[in-house]
Amino acid sequence: MNFQNLELNIKDAIATLAIARPKKLNALNRETIQEIHTAFKHLKDQANVRVVILTGSGEKAFVAGADISEFADYNVAEGTDLAAKGQEIVFDYIANFPKPVIAAINGFALGGGLELAMAAHFRVASENAKMGLPETSLGVIPGYGGTQRLPQLVGKGRAMEMIMTAGMIDAKTAKDYGLVNHVTTPNELLDLAEKLAHKIMNNSSQAIAAAIKAVNANYEDGTNGFETEIKAFGEAFGTDDFAEGTQAFLNKRKPDFN
Template identity: 50%
Template sequence: MPAFTNLLYDLDAASGILTLTINRPTKLNALSHDTIRELREALQLALDDAQVRGIILTGSGEKAFVAGADIAELTALDEIAGRRAAEFGQEAFCLFEESSKPVIAAVNGFALGGGCELAMACHLRIASENARFGQPEVNLGLVPGYGGTQRLPQLIGKGKALELLLTADIIKADEALRLGLVNHVVPLPELLEFSRQLLGRILSKAPLAVGLVIDCVNAAYDKERHGYQAEANAFSRCFESEDFREGTSAFLEKRPAAFTGK
C-alpha cells in the first residue's frame, strides 16, 4: 500500500473498494496544502489501479470528516498565493467529481468549509447522525474557495444555498438530508458498512456504464459541454462494449451479469 503522511490508503482487494481516510485527528482532519496534494495523488493512484473499482472517502475519529481548511496556513497567504491556493484546491476536488470510479463521502462529524466542499465533490454523501455541514467562510472575511459557491446551489438550489453561504449557518444531518445535500443519514457505528453496501450495489453494475453516467451528469453543469449530446455520445459508445453484450445476454437468459468493464 502507498504511504502518505495525512491519509490512510486501504484497499480491500476482494471487493475492489478503496477507503481513503483523512488522518489528522488532532487538527480535526483540517485540509492543509499537503493534505490536498496527497488527496490528489491518492485519487490518481486509484484511477490508475485496475484493482480499485470504487472509493469511500472519510475522516479519522468520530468528531470530524473535515472541519475545514487549515486556518494557520491561510493567514500566511497574500492575494496571489490565495488565488493559487483556491485553484489548487478546485483542481483537486474536480478530480473527485470527474472520477470515472464512483466516490462516496462517508461524513463522520463536522464537514465545514473545505470539508463540506470536499464532500460535495464526491458523487454521493452518506452522513452519520452527528454530522454537521456548513460554509462558514464569511465569518473569517472569506468566501468558499474550493467550489462551495458552485456545488452547493447545484445540490440544494440557489435560494437555500445563498442563505447558508451568507449566514454561515451550520446544519445538522437531518436538515442536510431534507435539503438534498446528503443521500442518507445513519448511526455513526453503521456509517462505513452502509457506505460499503451502497458502493457494492453500484459496483455490481457495468463499470463502463457507471463511469459514463457520472460523466453525463457532470456535463449538464459544464457550460463548455452540451449535456444531451454527451448523453447521446455515451449511449452510442455503450453499444460497442462487451458489457452491453453481456448485460443484455444475461437479461434474456435470466442470469446475473458478469461485467468486465470493457
C-alpha cells in the first residue's frame, strides 16, 4: 500500500508501521489519522501478519503531538467531532485490535503521540524518549483517550499530575511508572520490539486475540470482565490451536500454531 505519511514494512510476520512526517516531528494531522486507520484495517486482514510494531520515523520523535495548525480555529462541534472520530477509527481501533500491537517510542511522544502509544497493547522506549500530555498548556484537554488510559497505566495521582502540569517525563520515569515495559538504546529499540514480537509469535494467535478482548473487557463500563474471560476460555477448547497446544505439551514437543 502507498501512504503519504506512513511507512509500512512486513517481514517475518511482523508489520512495522512508522509515522513519517519528520519535518513536523511526525505530528498527527487528519490525513495521517485516516491513513493509520487504513493501514490497520489492511493489516487486520493479512494472514501473514501476526504482530504490529508502531513507531515513528527519524531519531527525534515517535509522534510529537497533534498538528495544532489544523484545529486552532475549530468550534465546539468541530472539536467534539475531531475527538470522537479519532478515537473511533484509530485509538480505540488499535486498543481493540485482535493482533498484538507494540509501540516502540523513539524520542518525543507528546499529546496525541502519547495517546497513540497508550492505545497499543504495551510499550517499549528508547533512552532519549520524552513523554507527556501537554494539552492543558493549550487550553484544552487530551481528546484521544489520554484522560482514560493514562490513569489505567500509571495511577490516578500520577496521571493528574502529568495532565495538570503539562510536563514531560523521561523514559526511566515512564518505566518506573509502568507506562513503558522496557527501556533500551535508540539503536536497539526496534530490535527489542522485534525480539518481543517473536516471543509472542511462539504462542497461539487465537488465544492472544481472545486474551486482548478479555483484558480490555475489564475497562469497559457495563461489561463483566470475568464473564468475558470465562466465555473466551470455554471457546478456546473448540479451537485447532488448543488441540495443537495440548497435544504438543503431552508429547513433549514444541507446538506449531502456524
